[in-house]
Amino acid sequence: MRYSAFSVFLNGLRGNAGWAPAWRQPEPKPQYDVIIVGGGGHGLATAYYLSKTFGVTNVAVLEKGYLGSGNIGRNTTIIRSNYLLPGNNPFYELSMKLWEGLEQDFNFNAMVSQRGVINLFHSDAQRDAYTRRGNAMRLHGVDAELLDRDAVRKKLPFLDFDNARFPIMGGLLQARGGTVRHDAVAWGYARGADSRGVDIITGCEVTGIRTESGRVTGVETTKGFIGCGKLALAAAGNSTVVADMAGLRLPIESHVLQAFVSEGLKPFIDCVVTFGAGHFYVSQSDKGGLVFGGDIDGYNSYAQRGNLATVEHVAEAGVAMIPALTRIRYLRSWGGIMDMSMDGSPIIDRTHIDNLYLNAGWCYGGFKATPASGYCYAHLIARNEPHETARQLRLDRFQRGYQIDEKGVGAQPNLH
Amino acid sequence: MASLISCPHCGPRPKEEFTIKGDASLGRPAADAGSQDWYNYVYLRDNPKGLHKEYWHHSSGCRRWLIVERDTVTHKIHGVSDAALAKLGASV
Numbered sequence: 001m002r003y004s005a006f007s008v009f010l011n012g013l014r015g016n017a018g019w020a021p022a023w024r025q026p027e028p029k030p031q032y033d034v035i036i037v038g039g040g041g042h043g044l045a046t047a048y049y050l051s052k053t054f055g056v057t058n059v060a061v062l063e064k065g066y067l068g069s070g071n072i073g074r075n076t077t078i079i080r081s082n083y084l085l086p087g088n089n090p091f092y093e094l095s096m097k098l099w100e101g102l103e104q105d106f107n108f109n110a111m112v113s114q115r116g117v118i119n120l121f122h123s124d125a126q127r128d129a130y131t132r133r134g135n136a137m138r139l140h141g142v143d144a145e146l147l148d149r150d151a152v153r154k155k156l157p158f159l160d161f162d163n164a165r166f167p168i169m170g171g172l173l174q175a176r177g178g179t180v181r182h183d184a185v186a187w188g189y190a191r192g193a194d195s196r197g198v199d200i201i202t203g204c205e206v207t208g209i210r211t212e213s214g215r216v217t218g219v220e221t222t223k224g225f226i227g228c229g230k231l232a233l234a235a236a237g238n239s240t241v242v243a244d245m246a247g248l249r250l251p252i253e254s255h256v257l258q259a260f261v262s263e264g265l266k267p268f269i270d271c272v273v274t275f276g277a278g279h280f281y282v283s284q285s286d287k288g289g290l291v292f293g294g295d296i297d298g299y300n301s302y303a304q305r306g307n308l309a310t311v312e313h314v315a316e317a318g319v320a321m322i323p324a325l326t327r328i329r330y331l332r333s334w335g336g337i338m339d340m341s342m343d344g345s346p347i348i349d350r351t352h353i354d355n356l357y358l359n360a361g362w363c364y365g366g367f368k369a370t371p372a373s374g375y376c377y378a379h380l381i382a383r384n385e386p387h388e389t390a391r392q393l394r395l396d397r398f399q400r401g402y403q404i405d406e407k408g409v410g411a412q413p414n415l416h
Numbered sequence: 417m418a419s420l421i422s423c424p425h426c427g428p429r430p431k432e433e434f435t436i437k438g439d440a441s442l443g444r445p446a447a448d449a450g451s452q453d454w455y456n457y458v459y460l461r462d463n464p465k466g467l468h469k470e471y472w473h474h475s476s477g478c479r480r481w482l483i484v485e486r487d488t489v490t491h492k493i494h495g496v497s498d499a500a501l502a503k504l505g506a507s508v
Binding site: 241249250252254297298299300301302306307309342398411413 | 417431436459464468486488
């Protein structure tokens with residue numbers, strides 16, 4: 001069924017009895033052309049673009065939990081393409097362009113809101129760094145605008161401009177950045193893929209990868225063996241665990257990142273704003289809650305929960321930026337497991353096994369990349385060659401010395 | 417993450433006193449080892465779902481480097497030893 005204003009109106013008149021489930025709950029077939037491990041945002045987006053753009057429809061997505069139970073439902077919903085390095089920037093800008101047309105493309109309301117992202121700077125050196133970043137973005141055809149102190153004050157008068165330690169001197173604005181309803185992204189992609197014949201199989205955990213003379217023949221799952229022509233891993237957070245089933249050791253550590261929502265407030269912050277003197281980013285959801293986050297907790301973890309010390313640290317950074325936050329209360333917090341890669345950038349590549357593909361290492365920037373990740377991964381799987389914007393996101397870049405290290409901290413994954 | 421880490425020198429202390437460095441099971445290659453060995457050491461990780469040995473520094477305490485064995489799923493700590501002494505084969 002195609003969703004439209006008319007269908008909403010018509011179903012309203014009929015007591016909303018006419019809505020069908022947005023996707024089927026099929027049992028696995030014995031064999032697929034492509035199996036995608038992981039029914040998160042990236043896996044579902046990959047299935048969607050495989051079936052829609054690349055004409056590969058005999059596809060299964062295997063998800064161990066329910067759809068949206070992983071990081072696609074555990075993030076701060078921010079989208080942006082304000083990257084500095086040539087290996088990243090065109091890729092994230094492709095993602096931004098796909099976000100801009102996404103709702104019309106998959107006929108689902110994902111509440112894409114290009115409300116702008118402002119990164120604050122607090123020193124002359126930081127202004128230079130942000131100027132350089134803005135220039136790099138504009139050279140790549142991405143919008144960027146350097147705001148001085150007065151321009152930031154006009155937009156966000158409640159910031160602590162005269163903080164004794166970290167005065168706010170201005171900000172770098174990407175007006176096309178913003179937020180997206182994260183759950184709806186998973187649902188929209190799932191519905192779009194399902195309607196084109198993709199089987200989305202939930203409650204189906206992959207427990208082993210079967211190989212025969214150097215090729216993957218299928219996967220062992222909690223629902224039995226399922227054969228496949230190509231196997232695509234998209235299990236960020238657990239990438240090490242699934243890659244290990246194929247004998248692949250990864251340049252990745254799993255870490256926990258927390259995110260938070262405050263109680264509902266009247267309209268207060270109308271863009272995304274990030275603190276430059278610490279790690280803090282905040283926006284306000286349509287329900288009124290402030291959605292915010294900070295650093296990862298810093299230790300290896302596969303548990304989807306974090307520590308109170310980080311909760312306090314994030315609140316301190318928030319209050320240093322917006323003193324009025326002292327009056328609000330935390331409503332909820334949650335943790336997600338991040339694939340922290342060794343240079344802070346992701347991997348979309350082939351592997352040592354011909355028909356095994358890897359999509360991993362998203363650190364905590366995976367949500368904004370969802371459409372481009374799906375598109376480029378589908379391109380790689382269908383054509384066996386990388387999409388031009390994802391050419392540098394290679395698995396062997398660490399070995400060859402071509403790291404894409406935006407932050408410049410080296411192989412210390414808990415610092416990215 | 418457990419709230420307390422039992423430092424062999426200071427006893428059970430809040431984990432906020434400690435700073436993590438990372439995986440303690442990596443063996444540093446010899447200086448003249450090949451690039452493959454160095455790549456394995458610098459970039460590849462076992463990243464286990466379960467028991468994990470890692471270096472923690474008791475930065476707000478005795479400032480000794482410790483090896484903490486911790487479960488990455490339950491966050492429970494199973495053992496703590498002094499890194500330098502453990503290397504010498506002694507136990508504290």
